[in-house]
Each structure stands twice: as structure tokens, then as C-alpha cells.
Amino acid sequence: MDVAVLGATGDVGRQVCTQLVERQVLPTTSRLQLVGRPGGSSGRAVHGLRADLVDAYDEHAPVLDVALDPADVVADVVVVAAGRTVPPRSDGVPPSRAELAAENAAVFRDYADALAAHGSGSEVVVVVSNPVELGVAVMAERLGRHRVIGMGAWLDTLRFRREIAVQLGVRRHRVGGFVGGQHGDDAVPLWSTVRISGLDLAERQRAVARLRGGRTLATFPAEVARAKADLLALAATDIADAFALIDSWPPDLRALARPWMTHQSGAKTATGTASATIDLLETVLDGRDIVVAGQVALAGEVAVGGEPVHGVLGVPVVLGPEGWGHVLLDPLPDDEDTRMAEAAAAVAAGSAPWTSGAPPRTPAAAPATAPATATAPEVHR
Numbered sequence: 001m002d003v004a005v006l007g008a009t010g011d012v013g014r015q016v017c018t019q020l021v022e023r024q025v026l027p028t029t030s031r032l033q034l035v036g037r038p039g040g041s042s043g044r045a046v047h048g049l050r051a052d053l054v055d056a057y058d059e060h061a062p063v064l065d066v067a068l069d070p071a072d073v074v075a076d077v078v079v080v081a082a083g084r085t086v087p088p089r090s091d092g093v094p095p096s097r098a099e100l101a102a103e104n105a106a107v108f109r110d111y112a113d114a115l116a117a118h119g120s121g122s123e124v125v126v127v128v129s130n131p132v133e134l135g136v137a138v139m140a141e142r143l144g145r146h147r148v149i150g151m152g153a154w155l156d157t158l159r160f161r162r163e164i165a166v167q168l169g170v171r172r173h174r175v176g177g178f179v180g181g182q183h184g185d186d187a188v189p190l191w192s193t194v195r196i197s198g199l200d201l202a203e204r205q206r207a208v209a210r211l212r213g214g215r216t217l218a219t220f221p222a223e224v225a226r227a228k229a230d231l232l233a234l235a236a237t238d239i240a241d242a243f244a245l246i247d248s249w250p251p252d253l254r255a256l257a258r259p260w261m262t263h264q265s266g267a268k269t270a271t272g273t274a275s276a277t278i279d280l281l282e283t284v285l286d287g288r289d290i291v292v293a294g295q296v297a298l299a300g301e302v303a304v305g306g307e308p309v310h311g312v313l314g315v316p317v318v319l320g321p322e323g324w325g326h327v328l329l330d331p332l333p334d335d336e337d338t339r340m341a342e343a344a345a346a347v348a349a350g351s352a353p354w355t356s357g358a359p360p361r362t363p364a365a366a367p368a369t370a371p372a373t374a375t376a377p378e379v380h381r
Helices: 011-022 041-057 097-118 132-143 152-168 201-212 217-235 239-247 251-264 270-286 334-354
Strands: 003-006 031-035 063-067 077-080 124-127 148-150 178-181 187-190 290-304 307-320 323-327
Touching: 003 011, 011 031, 011 041, 011 270, 031 041, 041 063, 077 097, 077 270, 097 132, 097 334, 124 132, 124 270, 132 148, 132 290, 132 307, 132 334, 148 307, 148 323, 152 178, 152 187, 152 201, 152 251, 152 270, 152 290, 152 307, 178 290, 178 334, 187 217, 187 251, 187 307, 187 334, 217 239, 217 251, 217 334, 239 251, 270 290, 270 307, 290 323, 290 334, 307 334
Parallel strands: 003 031, 003 077, 031 063, 077 124, 124 148
Antiparallel strands: 148 290, 178 187, 178 307, 290 307, 307 323
16 A cells, blocks of 8 residues: 655655654555655655665665655545645744645645545555644545545654553553544543553542542633643743753643643644554555544534534544544533533534535445454554
8 A cells, every 4th residue: 555645845745754664664666655845845855765774774664655746646646735834922832723725725635635636446545644623524525424534633643642651660562542623732641541451440430530630621721721821831940940841730731731841842743643653554554443532523413512413523433444434422521522622612603614515425335334342552652
């Protein structure tokens, strides 16, 4: 199977390409298409990236191809890492989702229209660029909703699991559980889905109660806002103290605050983002059906706040070689249900100016049903 990476020379795109080749995810007979834009810096750099990858990994590299026109993108799996990342303003405040949407909506549309017109009609699209929910909405409108998944909820899920594992002193692969909602401040840690290998129901409930410390998600947005303010103030004098402060917080708050502080520090999260993306790619390329979390275009499969969701939201789904199939989300506790409803409303409001408002297209043949024994993929650290 072949993979195309849109925005191959960006921070995340370059990491995705490098990890695909370095980890030998693709055999030498497959093709990795490096996609840039003509007339700009990426149009030049993509040729250099190809040469660099060949230089480093010639013995086991797949066929490396360069494309500079959206109409030339041809692959079984397409990674959308294209678009702009608006830098933080001088006051340290990062760009809003509306600013990112204004920058990237046209990029999403251009590639979605090109894939709809020139693609095979069966590509699976993994959206990485932000706002990831808008990217999923635009792609799903044009390509069919089951073929498009956003990786933001999976990245948030891996971070959540890691923070729980650290608190318990176990390896991350022993921790299950998902993060849903919107990637960013409206991410919803779904504590009710947490599972810990080796603990029975009663033991797990006690462990989760201890980790949460009596808190509910009703206070979570205020905690996130206060955490950011505290971190900005502390980082102005000592960035190490800011990261140390994060370590003192509960796992769900750490899962959101740590990557945010990483960006504020001047570093980026490209390596972790790419690794989470590779998890999803390996699932699709290997032909497995596995439960992950992802932003998908729903058509009433989930109800939150008493209303079915018709739009994009991060939820646990079964992902396989044809895209995502079933949503696996049991009825939620009140605090999680309320936060998911608020996240759904935020996604809908943020996407409305850039989408048609029509329901996303559903292909005639949906992916096969999930096996009852579906499990989460191995986590790469």
C-alpha cells in the first residue's frame, strides 16, 4: 500500500515521513509520496527531503516520489499535515482556532476537491493539521465520512494514558481509556473508559477515584485556564519550574498542560504527533480492526446532552483498512456527557463559517463490523 504525506516538509510532515521510513512501516515495494506546493519553499524543500531520506535509509526505503500538484496525489492512505501554523503572539497567547481555521480552510478544500476529482475513491485520510475538526469536516463532505479520521483525539488519548501510567508507576500499555471532544482546551478526558490491566472493577474504581482526587469535569475548563495563567507567569522567570509545577497536577490536567507548555517553551510536539499518526497508519496499512479515538463526522451515532451529534467530534471508534466503522461509546456520566456536549457545540460553531452545513456524505458500503475482541494498538514511546 502507498502513503502520501501532504505538507511533507513541515515540522510534523517531515517527522511522519522520517518515522515511516526509519521504522520500516512501508516495504521497499510501496511508495511514499512527498507532497509540497509549487512556487514556495515547500516546493523546493520536498526534493531535498527526498534526497535526504534516500541518503539516510537507502537500504530499506520505499519508493520515494515527489508531487507538487494536489491533482497528482495518489495513495491508499493520505496524511494531511499541510497548512499553516500561526505562531504565538508577542504576549505569549497562542492563536485561536478561528485564526487557524482562516489560514487552513482553503488548504483543506483544495486537497479534498483534488482527491474527490482525481483519487481512487477509496483512500483513507488521516487529518493531522489544525483545526483538526475542520479538516475532518471539509474532507468528509467531499470524500465520505467513514474514510476520514482526525488523529487529535488519539494523541490526546496517548498523553492521558501516559500520565495515568506515570502516576500509578506502570507502563503505558497497561492503561486503557480515551479522550474525546475537541482537540485542545475542549478535549474531554473520559475517566469512565479508563481500564488498568491487572486490576478488577473495584480496584480500578478505587484507583481512578484516587487519581481524580474528588474532582469532576464540571471544574475542568476553569482548571485548564488557571493552569495556563500560572504556567505563563512562572515560565517568564524559570521554565524548568513551570514543567515541575505540571508534575504536581492530576493526570487529566497534565495531559493538556504539558504539550501546551512544550509549545510555549519554544519547542514543538512534532515527534509525539508523528508517532501517534504512525499508530493510525500502521492500523490501516496492516489490515487490522482496532479501537482508537479519533475526530470523525458523526451522523447521530452518539448522543450527548440529550441530542444526537450530527457533526465532527472526537470519540472511540473502530479503525480498519477501509476507514472507521463503529463508534464504541457507552452512556457517559453526567459530567462527561455535559463536557462532550459543550465540545460538540464548540466544534460546530468553529466549523460553520468554513463548511457547507450539509451532512457529510456516507458511502454506499460502510466498513465491516468490528470484532468483539478489538484491542488498542501497541504504543510507541
